[in-house]
Amino acid sequence: MNINTNFTTLSDNNIVEKEKDELYNNYRFKWHNNPKNKIVSTFPLFLDIEATSVCNLKCPHCIQSHVAFKRGYMQWDMYEKIIDEATDNECYGCKFNTISRGEPLLHKDLSKMISYAKKKGMIDVYFNTNGLLLNEDLCKRLLDSGLDRISFSVDGHDKKSYYENRGADWYKVIHNVYLFYLLRNVGNYNTKIRVQTVNLENIDLGIYKNLWRIWADDIGVVSYKEMQERKYGLISDWTCPQLWQRMSILFNGTILPCNHDDREFAALGNYNSMSISKAWRNVNFMREIHRKKEADLIDACDGCFLRTSEILNLKE
Numbered sequence: 001m002n003i004n005t006n007f008t009t010l011s012d013n014n015i016v017e018k019e020k021d022e023l024y025n026n027y028r029f030k031w032h033n034n035p036k037n038k039i040v041s042t043f044p045l046f047l048d049i050e051a052t053s054v055c056n057l058k059c060p061h062c063i064q065s066h067v068a069f070k071r072g073y074m075q076w077d078m079y080e081k082i083i084d085e086a087t088d089n090e091c092y093g094c095k096f097n098t099i100s101r102g103e104p105l106l107h108k109d110l111s112k113m114i115s116y117a118k119k120k121g122m123i124d125v126y127f128n129t130n131g132l133l134l135n136e137d138l139c140k141r142l143l144d145s146g147l148d149r150i151s152f153s154v155d156g157h158d159k160k161s162y163y164e165n166r167g168a169d170w171y172k173v174i175h176n177v178y179l180f181y182l183l184r185n186v187g188n189y190n191t192k193i194r195v196q197t198v199n200l201e202n203i204d205l206g207i208y209k210n211l212w213r214i215w216a217d218d219i220g221v222v223s224y225k226e227m228q229e230r231k232y233g234l235i236s237d238w239t240c241p242q243l244w245q246r247m248s249i250l251f252n253g254t255i256l257p258c259n260h261d262d263r264e265f266a267a268l269g270n271y272n273s274m275s276i277s278k279a280w281r282n283v284n285f286m287r288e289i290h291r292k293k294e295a296d297l298i299d300a301c302d303g304c305f306l307r308t309s310e311i312l313n314l315k316e
Contacts, residue, residue: 006223006309010209015149015192015218016124024123027092035241038291043089044280046124048248048259049082050074051096051107057130059155059166061198061224062100069264073107074251078271082249083117085276093117093124093148098248098259105133111141118146128153132168134176139183142191149192151220152177155200157207165200181215196220223309232296232303236311239290240301243283247276255279257286257300260307266300 019025030045052073086094094117096104104110104127117125126149142150154177156162159170166173177195184191195216197203205221212219242258249255253271254264257279268279286298295301 006306006313008221010205010219010221011213011216013218015194027123031245035239035244038244038287040244040284040287043086043091043277044245044247045092046246047082047086047091047094047276048098048246049079049094049096050098050102050249050251051104051110051113051127053102053251054106055101055103055130056106056133057103057166057168061155061165061200069101070252072251076109076112078253079109079113080116082271082276083120083122087117087120087122089277091122093122093126095125096127098250098256100128102251103130103133105129105131105138111138111145114142114145114147124148126150130154130166130168131173131176131180134180136179136183139180140187142180143184143187143189147191149194150180151194151196152216153197154195154212155197155203157204157211161200161202164202165198177212177215192217194218194220196222198222199224223313230303230305231308231312234302234308234311235293235296236307236314237293238295238307238310238314239293240295240304240307242306243287243290247280247283249276257283258304258306260305 017028027045030041033039034041034045053069054071054073096110096113107113114125125147128151131152131154154162154173155165156170162168162170162173181193184193193216195212196219197208199205199221209219240258242260246259247255247257248259249271255268255271255274255276256266257268268274268282286301289295289298295307301307
């Protein structure tokens with residue numbers, strides 16, 4: 001069974017799954033094998049760390065425009081403790097977004113956060129961004145930080161479609177992606193570039209692929225259903241892979257069992273009073289219910305955006 005039907009690549013190169021060294025290959029093997037065989041590692045393989053829940057855009061198809069939640073920025077002391085615990089427990093990587101909210105470039109310490117994670121030994125460090133806040137200085141700082149990959153979310157294949165979906169300056173985002181690409185190549189950095197879009201009706205994916213194939217190492221498409229639909233009471237034998245892969249920590253320390261829901265009642269605790277290791281063990285009850293194919297009985301899973309879209313995709 002395909003455990004993630006929400007993402008597809010339009011290019012011949014999936015930058016995440018490309019074989020590298022033994023450590024990285026082992027990480028990707030566990031990423032796929034642990035959910036498949038219900039193997040629980042001693043610590044999450046990966047952490048989604050919310051640098052900020054604040055965004056500079058309000059796109060009509062994004063969770064930012066449909067759900068009310070607290071806004072803020074993660075403080076350095078908390079972030080440092082998270083990375084220290086993670087790297088002491090052989091966590092492989094982190095991303096500076098959670099549940100598709102927040103623009104990491106708004107955090108003044110983003111490049112410092114990346115540098116610290118890399119210094120501590122993480123091998124897969126990245127973030128998603130709309131790219132509109134980039135400039136030459138910030139691009140250089142991000143590249144110098146050791147960033148492994150960056151995903152530009154560009155929902156449009158031309159000025160008209162981009163403005164309808166993002167309400168922002170098409171020429172600005174084109175310029176900024178090219179600037180990052182140019183500085184990366186001139187400086188001979190290893191940072192990989194993905195450009196991706198939500199699969200919206202007004203986007204021609206053929207044009208999109210041709211537009212970005214030179215500047216991007218990978219071109220991705222995310223299912224629209226993932227963002228918009230929430231159906232309750234769906235019964236299925238689909239089990240969520242995230243319970244065996246990753247956890248999320250919001251900017252204020254709230255620990256969530258996954259990276260695909262906005263409902264903070266699913267919180268396992270707060271990092272100010274609970275370690276990630278303990279929270280990871282506490283997810284065992286959810287894993288057991290998923291093993292029994294009864295995830296609809298868990299409030300945090302019933303109606304989850306990811307679960308809804310995966311089940312509907314599998315029925316098509």
